Structure formats: structure tokens, C-alpha cells
Amino acid sequence: MFETGVRQIRFAMGMVWGRRLDPDNVAKLVRDALGTLEEFGEPGAEVGELIDGPLHDPAARRDLANRGVRRTAARLAAQTQFYERRFAAAGVKPDKLDVAGLASIPVTVKRDLVERPEDFRCADVAPYLTTRTTGTTGRPAEIWLSRYEMDLWSSTGALAGVLRGEIGPDDVMQVNVSSRATASVQLDVAVCRLVGAGCRVLGIVPPDESLESLTTATQLATTPSYLAELETAARQRGMGPADFRLRTIDVGGEVLSPSLARAARETFGVANIRDLFAMTEVAPVTGRTCRQNHLHFDINVGLIEYLDLDTGEPAEPGALATVVITPFFPYRDCMPVFRYDTRDVVRVLDPSTLSCELAAMPGVGQIVGKADQLVRFGQNDIVTPRQLVEAVEALPTRPWPARYRVEVHDGRLGLTLPLSATAGLNDADAVRHFADHGLDVDLAFVSDDEATSLRPLRCDLHETTFAGRPAVIGA
């Protein structure tokens, strides 16, 4: 108890002073947290303060953000070529910067990262692991991470997971994300190791192979599109809740439609499907979705801005905005970004209207898609990928994951679907289905063989196995 108190003070002081945290100290706190749960069954009443920080106090939030921005900017100006030039060009003094003065610094975009990755590397940090974005939205960016970052993220993630009751020593996590997402996979493995849980990394293997092992897992980490494949495969095999012992499914990286979420709950017997926001470029800043379907970002480890898609100014409530994220030092170390424009679009909400269980944290609408995938018909007439995914996946045929292509012809929305997507519906009924979802579309169809070419998804990053092939003796 005394030691734990000292560890907590060290952890808290590190956060307050903005110095590098000691991942070993946090790992020991994970062990302490496990012991606490073993003894008491739950953490103490003040657990929220420990894992969520002083979120309830706007003044504390503002102070945290200003200090984080200043600290991060000062370090980036000193350690990276890109931001040394950028701050100089903008004429700002990093150690005097605050949130109000950020507008003078242009946002960083993915192209910068792709074209000049070396310019983003901090000179005072040894790189440890490289991870690539999956490239489903263009040329992949390569991100270097330090060992400190990997250790810190896994230990803080494990601590929060244990204290929130999300993961424990009795859990077995099955990881069905691309094995090339090295950071994500390593973090899952490290979190399980720290917690004492089992971890099964499978990657994007054929869904039938995943299903067999999924029957023994209690946690599933995957993407919505692969979840759709798993649900479809399970349903086709006649599997139901009695065949699984899953208690949570974590998804992220793509739009999760209500239809798919509902079906996954029913098929896998899981009450809790957590729709998360995570992105390699801005890790460890993450977002979680509340029961009222708002997205709430973790503002302890980074600054989140919502910029109007047209003006680039802070967006007003009701407007669509791109999410711009600055992960703070000491949480991001090796290849940090400053004001990184994720191009993920959300609708900004009036904070005073939030009444969800996470209302203490700023919230916005769920991500509606990438900015360059919006279909614009006018200033306020925009069709978002989320609308399309939700409408397609709500079709009675359950054509999951949603495959479609959109084009605009003569001011009308053309929607191309695989032929089987509307099986059983005549053209009028199919058009009416989309009209019921607020979409006035002209439908076109391609054969099912061409479905994957309509819209690349993360489940397309297939990984092959030898399962199901005859064994070759002596090979």
C-alpha cells in the first residue's frame, strides 16, 4: 500500500511536470491494480481521477492543454527538422505558444509524413519499431516508435484496462488485425502480458479459421469489416451465443454500422461492442464511443481540435469538421506530429447538450468518414460514408461488409452495389430502402466477383495459412 502510494505520486508528478514517465513504474502499478481487484473486487472510489485525470474542471483542462502544447512545441522545434522549419516560418516562439495561438501554425498532413518521414524523427530518441499505416486510404506512411513509447503505451493501456474492468488475468484476447500493424499487435500482446491474460494473434486469416479459436476467447480486437466477415461465417455455420464466451469486442479503423453491431451482439452473445478511434500517426490519443454514440477523445495525452472543412477555423456546433490532433510529450516520443489533420470528419456538438455517461469529457458525433470521401451536393447537402455504410448494411440481405462505389452524375448520386446486395428486392424497393435512409440514389450493379474492387477494406489485407491443405510429409 505504501509503495503503491509512492508509485502513484511518481506517476502523477511525471504527468504534471511533463517529464518522461517511467514505464516500469506504471507496469508495477498494473500489478498493484491486479492485487487490488483480487483483494477488493473493484478499485477504490477515486479511480476516475487516476485514469481520466481532472476532466471535470474546464480551467484545469485549459491549463493542461496550454502546458502540453508549449512543452510539445518546444521539444519538436529543438529535435525535429520539420517543426524547426515550420515554427520558424510561422514566426512563433514554441515556449510561448498556447492553444489560442495555434492558428498561425499550418496543420500537418499525411503527405508531409509520407514524403519526408526523416524530418519528423526526433534527434534525441533511438528508433525501435516501425509501423505502417494500412494504406487503405492511400500511400502508407511509415511511423517510427521508440521503445519508451511502446512500453509506456502498453503499461498505461493495461492500467486503464484493468481499472475499468475491461481486461483481467482470466481473459483471452484474440487479435484479428493485420499482422503488419506491428504497433497495434505488439501493444495488444504487451497489454495481455502485463495483465496476465492470454493473447492469440491471428491476423486477417480466413474467417472460418478464426471462428474455431474464437470459441475460447473472451475478447476480440478487430476491424468492423472483419467482424462482418466473422459474423457472416458464424451465422452460416449455425453458431450462436452458446458457442462463444466473448465478453467484449473492440473495433476501430472503419465505420461500424448499427446493423452489424446489433447482429454481432446477437450472434456472439456480447453486450459490449466498443467502437474505438485509434490512429498510428497520433497514438496514444484515442477516442471511445459512449452509449449515445458520441465520440469522446482522451484529452489528457493530447490536444484535439475540430476545424471547419471549408475555412480551417475552429468549427461551430452543428458543423462538420476534420479532427486535428497533437499528441503531447512525454506520451509521444520518437516521431511526433503537431496539429496532425487526420481528415476524419465528425459533426461538432454543443457541449451543453451532452448528457451521456462521458459528458465530463468533450464529445463530438461519430466519425462519418474521411474528408475526401464526402460527396458534396451543396454547402449543407453532404452525403457521408457513414450514411452509405449504414444504409447498405441495413439491407435485408446483410451484405456485410458494405461494398459500394459512389459517383455523381448530373447532380445525382449513383450507387454501385454487388448484385447480391439487393437480392429479393425489386429496383423500386431497393431505391426506397435508400430513400428511407435519407439517400436519393440511382442504383447500378456489378457481379459479386467484383465486389471487393468497389471499396477496399481492412479485411482485404488477407493473410494466408496452411490450414485446410493436405500436410506434406518430409517437406
Added chain:
Amino acid sequence: MNSPQWVLSTFQLVVALLGAAGASLGALFYFRRVRMDRPAVGRFNGRDVLILFTLLAILPAFYLLVPRWALESLLVITYMSALSIGFTPLLRPVALWLGIGLLIGADLWLGQHALGTVWGWQVFWTENSLIVMLAAISVANLYVQGGMQLRHVAWFAAGLAIYDSIFTIGFPITNLLVRDFVGYPLFPAMGMRISFNEAIVGLGDLLVYAAFTIAAYKAYGKRALQIAVTLILIFGAAMPTLSGLLINYIDARLDVIIPAQTWFGPAAIVCYFWMRRHYGPERTMKEYLASTDAVRREPPAPPTIPAEPAPEAVKPVSA
């Protein structure tokens, strides 16, 4: 056996029994009815026992090295902390701090002004004993409700038995300290005086008895509680007093004081191993609270706002 020796021993026995029983049963009463706040993360473990033991071991040095004002300040802070931790769940802040202020203020005043007469000493000891007893009950509950187990208390008592034997019988430093500093305000012991004779039970002893009682109850239930209390009364209160009487009877010139833990420590450790063998692993607080031994309370009224569900995970799931 001469009469004064017999009377003194009886007096010591009564004080020891009252102290041991009061601390044990008071702590049990509190333990069954009050749930203390605890930190978000942390439970009492073996290292905490070592830290506690070390602090207790160096405490006498404070008496010798630190000026009186500093010593009394330290004791004021210690008792204020102990009492506020223990009684915050029971009292409103105004009543709590008023009560603590009155108790400690009275002790400081009595320690400075009331010790000229036997009656004054008796008033001082009554007041001081009340503070020490309440502090022992609070701290014992803080530790046990914080995860301290019976084995921790037993090993702590065993360590004290060795420590006390060395520094009371081998090198009688403790005896000298008691003689020199008794009557200081907030003296860490409960006691009483008749004529020129005093009977004293140290705060450390009371803390061990209180913790042993509730740790046994938490670990194994009512049967273990009965055994623990019996053990405390025999080996914690009766035997140290009576053995002193016996030794003095054999050789009155020795004037030996037998420290309580010299008797109780070995008994506690034997008792722990016996219980472990017969009853199995100790219950955790979670298991205790789920058992029929815990006092059931009415569930709280449903909240007027929706309860916060388990928030979402923070680990990235995709690149």
C-alpha cells in the same frame, strides 16, 4: 507475596485486560459496521509490514533526538490523521474536527497542567487512553480494510516479540523511555495510575490486538474471532502481567517488566499457522463482504442520474 505487589499486579491485569479487550472489540464493532474510504489502487502487503516495523523500531530514537515541541507536533499530526481517517465516514466535517480538536487540545492541556496530583494523573490517563484507543481502532481498520491479512499481523507481532525482548529485557531502553517520557501529552499508550503506581499498555500492543482480532474475523469468521480474542486476553493481557508477578515473586530485586508482545507474538504466529492449516487460505475483503459474516446494510437508493457504465478501452486496435 506482599500485598502491594499483589495489588499492583491485579491493577496492571485489569488495565491490560480493559485495553486489550477495548481495542479488540472496538475494532471489531467498527469493522462490522463502517467501510472506510480506500485509495483507487493499493492493498496492504508484506513490504508494508516491514515498513511499519521499521517505523516502529526507530520511533524511540525520535523521543531521544527530537526536541519536545517537535515531538509533540509530530504526535499531534499523527493522532489527527489517525482519528480523521477513522471517523470521517461517521461524522460531519464540523463535528469531526471539533471533536478531534477538543480531544487533542484537552490532552495537551492536561499533560501540561494536571499532573501534580493522582487525580490529575487519572484524568490525564483517561483522556489519553481514549485518544489512543480510538487511534488504534482507526489504524487497525485502515490496515485490515486496506487488505492486511492475519499472516501480516502475526508476523508483525512475532517481529515485535523479538524487538521488545531485546530492547526491554536485553537492553532496557524501552523501560527508560517510558519512565522518562510518561506524562508527555499524547503519550502513545493507554494507562491508569493508582497512588504512585502506573499500569500502561502501549499503542503498538493495542494496534496489534485490534488488527489481529479483525484480521482473524475477516479471514475465517466467528470461530476464528473467538480464538483470537481468547488468545489476546490470555497471551496479550494476562500472561505478561502474571509472569512479571511470578518473576518478581521469585526474585523481587529483578523488578522485571515483561513486554506484552514477548508472550503474544509467538502465540499469534502459532495461531495463524494453526488456522491456516485447519481453515485454509484467508478470505479477501471481497470474499468477507460477500459472506454472511459481514453486516448487511440497506442498499443505497437508486441514483437520480444514470450510473456511469464501464467506459471503453483505450488500446489501439488497428493501424
